[in-house]
Amino acid sequence: MTPVDLQELTAMALEEIARADSLERLDEVRLRYLGRRDGLVTLAGQRLRKLAPEERAAFGQEFNRASGQLRSAMEARQRQLAAGEEEQREDGEWVDMSHPFRGPGQGHSHPVAGLIREIEDIFAFLGYQSVAGPELEDDQHNFQLLNMPPEHPARDSHDTFYLSPPAGGWLYRTHTSPVQMRAMLASPPPLRIIVPGKVARRDNPDPTHTPVFHQVEGLCVDRGVTLGDLKGTLEYAIRALFGRERRVRLRASFFPYTEPSLEADVACAVCQGAGCRTCLQKGWIEILGSGMVHPEVLRNGGVDPESYSGFAFGMGPDRIAVLRYGLSDLRDLYENDLRLLECF
Amino acid sequence: MRVSHEWLSEMVDLEGVEPARAAELLTLSGTEVEKVTAYGVGLDQVVVGEVFGLRRVEGSDHLFLAHVAIPGQEPREVICGADNLFVGALVPWARPGTRLPIGVEIGRKRLRGIWSEGMLCAPDELGLGSEHDGVLILSPDDAEAGMPLDRVYPADHLYELEVLSNRADCLSHWGVARELSALLSRALRNPDVSRPARSGSGPMVRVTVDSSADCPVYLAEVLTGLGNTPAPAFVRRRLAAIGQRSLGGIVDVANYVMFEVGQPLHTFDLSRLPASEKELEVGVRRGRQGESIPCLDGVRRDLDPETLVITVGDAPQAVAGLIGGEASAVGADTSQVLLEAANFNWARLRSTSRRLRLRTEASSRFERQLSPHLARAGADRFIHLAVRHLGATLGPGAAGGVPLTPASAIRCDPGRISSILGMELSSEAVASPLRRLQFEVQEDGAEMLVTPSPYRTDVTTAVDLAEEVGRIIGYQEVPGTLPPIRQAPPLEALAEPVAHLASTTCRAAGFSEALSLSLVSGEREGLAPRLIGDLAHLELANPLSAQLGSLRQGLLQGLLQSAHHNQARGQDRVRLFEQGAVFWGRGQERPEEPWMVALLDLADDSTEDGVSRLRHLMALIASLSNVGGGGAVEFRPVTWPALHRARAAEVWAGAELRGIVGEVAQPVADAFDVRGRLEVAELRLDGWLKPGGRPGHAAPLPRTPALVLDLSVAVPSRALLGPALRAVSALGLPWLEQVTPIDEYLGDQLGPGLKGWTLRLRLRHPERTLTTAEGDAARQAVLRVLELEVGAKAR
Known part of the structure; x- marks a missing residue:
């Protein structure tokens, strides 16, 4: 065996490596040429010792080069074949990745609940704590402490559901304002709360009424709180809710539990104030009632109106949701139709 | 309430004030103007014509040919479809070339071979309201032939007002004029209330008011010498503009005064009252049981001690402030009247109005706390107009009554x-x-x-x-500011329930948020599975319908209805949750309002079987408890009304029952008209989960390796894993960190009536590596417990 023989042997081996089409065949090639006991190249190497010292150097060099070349060719081919086999295995596990998925996914928010959370976030930024109160109330908290004695004309718009005996002393609150009372009675000022919750009025269901609906009440009581503060707070909140550009106006109103009383309107989004069916040709849409807490109401809540003042406001997230999302019927909010819920 | 711009402008100078501007000022200051409509604008081209001749158009059953003329011109032929024309009638005539305010241009028109010279107009065609019953017939008192129609109907605008409930003073033109005068800084011109000298004609009135709390003021006057005179043109025109029908001179003037100054008046026909020629005894007292009075509208109404009545010689003549009696009603032949200008207790009037189910223009003013001081202005204005325009003479006056206390500073x-x-x-x-x-x-x-x-x-x-x-x-002049933040400590007593936490967790698990009315049908509610047992429903005393007659005791009825709603609209998978207060009666005590969450998973296809959906629901319950700091939950199999008898469990956390989970029984699903398997859960969250969530706690991570052992056993096929695992935990084995079921074998290789469990035990010593012997000992201990608890055998 001469260095030239070795070169020929190597060339044959390289060819067989290239031809091996599976890891198994490649292993056979490896054994034939590089097998530890009788590989052809291995055997050539064993002859090295028998060579004369002067020949040994040249042959040795050639042997190292050849075996190195074969090893790396073998490794390369092995990597290549292994990758191919992994590909084949994965191909066998083919799935239709374009198949529409069905899985739990993320559930959806209810538009009203989502809006309430948004309002809570807006007011949390202004330092308001979200609190809750009972939905069943007594006449005292729902009306009398809020300056609405029996026969008060303002009770007209609060058509009330009363409970049957033996629970006849209770009614379904007609607004969230009784929680103002409970908050003032529970803690001395300063107070800064909002109260989301359900209320009920005896209105037959129609596109603009449901007998149960939601309100979000707000109350701020502290020293030196002014109507300007109410205005600034409402403007901030309404713009946060309806967008910076939306025009807001405050107009005088009447509620027995606030004095002065105001209502806030936003420009109608449909007609931008020109007048259309949505806003009943007014150009404005009423979205909340508010005012400076009446001194008598503060007193009923154990707050001294000489030292403290406050403002309160209340809005209807159901109506706001209908306006904001372009719905046409309040009753749709309580059907829980997934086609609607999936929009949120 | 409808208010006329033209009428207002008599009391406040509105020169140069556009109706839209006035409307905005009123709206922003609290008297909301809902609508402004033009009334009789642009009538200068229409003339008043007189009908000289009238005949049917040949060959038509509804057309008439009228000969209409204005002075100095030959009559022209006009074809008209209305049947209320008569010879001598004064009518609005739009001649060819006239443009009507509603935008129509009138031309010469040929109809049935005749040239019609324009059109005779109905009120709506002239922008004078919505009436279209016939041609507008003008009174010769107001109009004469040849006059442009705008002399009869000056251009006007009508405001539709929504007056605030505490502002009875604005329920009149004078009241609105007072507002505009202040808003515009223009002088107020009060209505003329100058009164004539008294005469001796008619009886002297003596007024007796039983209680000044019921009736703080009662002014009575006698007026005589009234003929059957119509009210003056401006009165009739203004009343017509605001939508009031003309009912004869006396009633029209009384109505006019009410809409002008705001004081409701009542006029009794004096000749029909039980009175002498010298004296009239008028009383204001409560009704008596058994008394009744036939009213103006032909209805006889019963009186009672809660009702205020006006009497003459003690006989009821009117329900005070609400409606007059039929017997003393003013008619065409009335020549002398008793005028009443009074004020009645608003609360009493409200309850009477409610009891009698009757609301009138008068009562709606009184019940909003009308000022008693208006009575004088109302009486004087009526007297002024009646004397001046109806030929009345003022009688000798009245005695009695109580002086009003002036407004205090x-x-x-x-x-x-x-x-x-x-x-x-x-x-x-x-x-x-x-x-x-x-x-x-x-x-x-x-x-x-x-x-x-x-x-x-x-x-x-x-x-x-x-x-x-x-x-x-x-x-708009107030600068908007934000109050400085001075936050109070959180209000623990009214802390919000765990709404956010529960909502986020349920939505993350694929459930969508539902909201239902809290009102349910008590009958169906009984069908829905729920956490509580046999509490009676809280019923509404005044429900809208039986369907919405009870307060919900649980949330599942609402969800079952929503499941049906969605399935009926083609959804084959419905996953919903709702949270909110439910209502449990406690007799006369304050009802309890637990805060609950309910979940529902309905599938009507084969994508996932009921058991895996049920397991998913249970995993979600465990997550809820975990995020809300509610501790480990435990599911205890149970049979529960309305749930599948072999697929229901109570949810316990610690020693408390917190809810139920299971599959809805088929008959219940049928009752709600839902197909497929319904997996549901209902949990009470208040008192269990904390709004702030789980308090964070942690320990250093272990540094020693764990010893992990798998243990396979055969157990009877209905053995319960939950109690078995609890028993292993209760064993208190040292270093046992966790036991996890990793496999359940349900095949038949283990023999009949058996199934297999494989449990993975993880043991760890805090300081050293555990030995195999220690592991084996633990495995044996666990096996013994399982043997005792569920009859397990190693396999």
Whole structure:
């Protein structure tokens, strides 16, 4: 065996490596040429010792080069074949990745609940704590402490559901304002709360009424709180809710539990104030009632109106949701139709 | 209420004030103008014509040919479809070339071979309301042939007002004029109330009021010499403009005064009252049991001691403030009247109005706390108009009655008003709007003494004055500010329930958020599975319907209905949750309001079987408890009404029952008309989960390796894993960190009636590596417990 023989042997081996089409065949090639006991190249190497010292150097060099070349060719081919086999295995596990998925996914928010959370976030930024109160109330908290004695004309718009005996002393609150009372009675000022919750009025269901609906009440009581503060707070909140550009106006109103009383309107989004069916040709849409807490109401809540003042406001997230999302019927909010819920 | 711009302009100068501007000022100051409509605008081209001849058009069953003329011209032929024409009638005539206010251009038209010279108009065609019953017939008192129609109907605009419930003073033109006068800073011109000298004709009236609380003022006057005279043209035209029908001179003038000054009046036909020629005994008292009175509208109404009545010689003649009696009604032949201008207790009137189910223009004013001071103005205005236009003579007058207490002054500090409004206002800036509102303002050192207008019953305190100043200046002038933040400690007592936490967790698990009315049908509610047992429903005393007659005790009825709703609309997978208060009666005590969450998973296809959906639901319950700091939950199999008898469990956390989970029984699903398997859960969250979530706690991570052992056993096929695992935990093995079921074998290789469990035990010593022997000992201990607990055998 001469260095030239070795070169020929190597060339044959390289060819067989290239031809091996599976890891198994490649292993056979490896054994034939590089097998530890009788590989052809291995055997050539064993002859090295028998060579004369002067020949040994040249042959040795050639042997190292050849075996190195074969090893790396073998490794390369092995990597290549292994990758191919992994590909084949994965191909066998083919799935239709374009198949529409069905899985739990993320559930959806209810538009009203989502809006309430948004309002809570807006007011949390202004330092308001979200609190809750009972939905069943007594006449005292729902009306009398809020300056609405029996026969008060303002009770007209609060058509009330009363409970049957033996629970006849209770009614379904007609607004969230009784929680103002409970908050003032529970803690001395300063107070800064909002109260989301359900209320009920005896209105037959129609596109603009449901007998149960939601309100979000707000109350701020502290020293030196002014109507300007109410205005600034409402403007901030309404713009946060309806967008910076939306025009807001405050107009005088009447509620027995606030004095002065105001209502806030936003420009109608449909007609931008020109007048259309949505806003009943007014150009404005009423979205909340508010005012400076009446001194008598503060007193009923154990707050001294000489030292403290406050403002309160209340809005209807159901109506706001209908306006904001372009719905046409309040009753749709309580059907829980997934086609609607999936929009949120 | 409808208000006429033209009528208002008699009391306040509205020159140059566009109706839209006036409407905006009124709206922003609290009297909302819902609509402004033109009334009789652009009628200068229409003339008043006289009908000289009238005949049917040949060959037509509904067309008439009228000969219409104006002075100095030959009659022209006009074809008309209305059947209310007559010879001599004065009618609005739109001649060819006229453009009507509704936008129609009139031309010569050929109909049935005849040239029609224009059109005779109905009120709606002239923009005078919506009536279209026939041609508008003009009274010769108001119009004469040849006159342009705008002399009869001057251009006007009508405001549709929504008056606030505390502002009875605005339920009149005078009241609205007072507002505009203040808002525009223009002088107010009060209606003419100059009264003539009294005459001796007619009886003297003696008034007896039983209680001044029921009736703070009762003015009565006798007027005689009235003929069957129609009210003057301006009265009839203005009443027509605001939509009031003409009912004869006396009634028209009384109505006119009510809409002008705001005081309801009543007129009795004196000749029909039981009175002598000298004296008339008028009384205001409560009704008596058994009394009744036939009213103007033909209905006989029963009286009772809660009802106020007006009597003459003790016989009821009217239900006070509400409706007059039929017997003394004014008619065409009335020549002398008893005029009543009074004020009645608003609360009493409201309850009477409710009891009798009757609301009139008069009662709707009284029940909103009309000022008693208006009675004098109302009486005087009626007398003025009746004497001047109806030929009346004022009688000798009345005796009795109680003097009114004048409005009392309010002491106020202008600085306080500034600080309520949040704007710097000088004394003058505070006083000016109040003076413009006809309030008297006297400076008293740094303070002010303010006497409100006697017609305003809603202004009694300093904050009321702040509102008046604010709304007249205009809230757009108040600078918006934010109050400095001075946060109070959280209100623990009213802390919000765990709404956010539960919502986020349920939505993350694929459930969508539902909201239902809290009102349910008690009957169906009984069908729905729920956490509580046999509590009676809380019923509404005045429900809208039986369907919405009870308060919900649980949330599942609502969800089952929503499941049906969605399935009926083609959804084959419905996953919903709802949270909210439910209501449990406690007799007379305050009802309990637990805060609950319910979940529902409905599938009507084969994508996932009921068991895996049920497991998913249970995993979600465990997550809820975990995020809300509710501790480990435990599911205890149970049979529960309305749930599948082999697929229901109670949810326990610690020693408390917190809810139920399971599959809805088929008959219940059928009752709600739902197909497929319904997996549901209902949990009470208050008192269990904390709004703040789980308090964070942690320990250093272990540094020693764990010893992990798998243990396979055969157990009876209905063995319960939950109690078995609890028993292993209860064993208290040292170093046992966790036991996890990793496999359940349900095949038949283990023999009949058996199934296999494989449990993975993880043991760890805090300081060293555990030995195999220690592991084996633990495995044996666990096996023994399982043997005792569920009859397990190693496999």
